[in-house]
Amino acid sequence: MAEVGDWTTWTLTSAQVDTLSTADVCKILDIRPAGRGADDRRWQLKAKRTVGAVRLGAGEGAVQLRIAPKVAVDRLLYLLAYAPRWARWQQDPVDAAVRSELFPAIAHAFARAAEQALRPGLLSGYRGREDTSMMLRGRLRAASQLRRRPGLALPLEIAYDEHTPDIPENQLLLGAARRLTRLQDVQQKDRATLRRLDALLDGVTAPVPGAPVPAWTPSRLNARYTSALRLAEIILKGASFEYTEGRPVRVDGLLLNMEKVFEEFLAKALGSALERHIGGRFQAQANTHYLDDLRQHQLLPDLVHSLPGESGALHPAVIVDAKYQDGVERKNLYQMLAYCTCFGLSEGHLVSVAGKEDGTAVRVPVPGGAIKLYRHVVDLSLPPQALAARIDDLARTIAAARTTIPRARMRSGT
Structure with a gap:
């Protein structure tokens, strides 16, 4: 179906109707009966201002939603490129004639950006660790030592900084690569690249689905990661279709709120233009x-x-x-x-x-x-x-x- 398009008629099971009638799903589409009979399985759907594709529910209630944006995919990627929290990449990041669908376009752009970012090797950084050891490394956690082992010299409760690739930047790339690999619409060549990225990121902890996206701060050290990280944020945040704890609805996919995309684009692009003029x-x-x-x-x-x-x-x-x-x-x-x-x-x-x-x-x-x-x-x-x-x-x-x-x-x- 199309974003903010006309009503379309579908044949749905009662379980699928239940899936699409939840309050959270109603934020992205409207649903109403198409027929008058009590046993009529025809229902009408109308998408709101969210685009993308997502799988909802499980078993008889499973539904695959595809909502096409009103604007061309290359235009949508251009809007995302100007948003301050989104990616910066070239004006023609994908071959729009070949990749006319949103997911293949974003997957291709991410795979290319991440591969380029990781070509010189993985970034590493220092992370604080706490451990129990027979020898002193870093500093002694005196309060923990006295609380756990009063009067004992060993073992020691210590805290130290470890140089590791398991940092938020690499966690974001791994999470986005695995998210895209699970999507059916990704082209085989891009899927192979994503799997290579997964292998390169060995030793990195992937973000837990539903947990907050790892936070990172742009710096001179991670400058070569920036484009890939902005894309990774789009992929992981767009895939977070939130539901109340315990609700029996499974979600897998990527959704973009076009109202937010336009707001972000206009604020960054117009604000920058005003700075130039006045x-x-x-x-x-x-x-x-x-x-x-x-x-x-x-x-x-x-x-x-x-x-x-x-x-x-x-x-x-x-x-x-x-x-x-x-x-x-x-x-x-x-x-x-x-x-x-x-x-x-x-x-x-x-x-x-x-x-x-x-x-x-x-x-x-x-x-x-x-x-x-x-x-x-x-x-x-x-x-x-x-x-x-x-x-x-x-x-x-x-x-x-x-x-x-x-x-x-x-x-x-x-």
């Missing part, structure tokens, strides 16, 4: 402001760009919110009005992926003036070079729309 600094998902005095309702605009004020300190000057939808709805205008009011700004910008852009703003009278709400469109079907040019043009438009000096922040969390 200076300052941007922040994605700024969590410094609240709607109310009691700070119970946090505001989370997708992009806040700050510029120096009269004192030289940075203050919010541009606010942008991404809408992965066709046009801007009335509730979106109300939301942006709240953002502008609480951030003390006279202009707000809403960016959707479709709709009509006429260049005019919704003017909202307020005491002492007016707040202008602009509506923009970024067409994700544009080729990468044209999409980059569109983002740059949007940055110039937003910069030109600024008519006021940023005022002091209101209801700030700082």
Whole structure:
């Protein structure tokens, strides 16, 4: 089925209906009866804004879901490349004509990036260890020694740093390689590469399914791993389809929330363009402001760009919110009005992926003036070079729309 497509009719068992009717699955699709009869096994499904493929349930309740993105796979990979928490790779990381499916494309990109990262050898690092030994190594854990063996000289409770390849970076690569190897759609050549990677990572502990993804920090030492690690995070986080403890639903696959992908892409790409045009600094998902005095309702605009004020300190000057939808709805205008009011700004910008852009703003009278709400469109079907040019043009438009000096922040969390 297609992302945000039409209703499609399927024949399902009652166990499959139960699998697809859980609250968690309903976050990615809608389900309703297609027939009127009590024994009619036809059901209609409609995907929401999540793409990918996933196997749900077991036995008679097993379901294989495939949700194709509205945009071409090479465009989707381009969006992921700009997101700050996602991968950075070339504009044409895969042969889109051959790998038109999402999983084979991501598997190929990861296999190539990981193979290149590991070609010079495995990274190693120091990890803290605690052990019991007959000889002193590192430092003595005096409290543990006294608690466990009061009055005894040996054995010793010690702590030391061990130089090992079992570090978060290698754990991420191993976990992603094993996750992709289990997927049916991965091409045989890429599957062979993934198995070689698994062998190269011998001695590394794979992440436990369902556990938090290993955390890592970009540095000079792991720079050659960066592209592969960003991809690994996509693979492992996208595969984490969470369920309540004990619920009898098995999950295997990869899902990407397109709303989050677009928000990440717009914040990074547009924020970087604004920095080039007007200076300052941007922040994605700024969590410094609240709607109310009691700070119970946090505001989370997708992009806040700050510029120096009269004192030289940075203050919010541009606010942008991404809408992965066709046009801007009335509730979106109300939301942006709240953002502008609480951030003390006279202009707000809403960016959707479709709709009509006429260049005019919704003017909202307020005491002492007016707040202008602009509506923009970024067409994700544009080729990468044209999409980059569109983002740059949007940055110039937003910069030109600024008519006021940023005022002091209101209801700030700082």
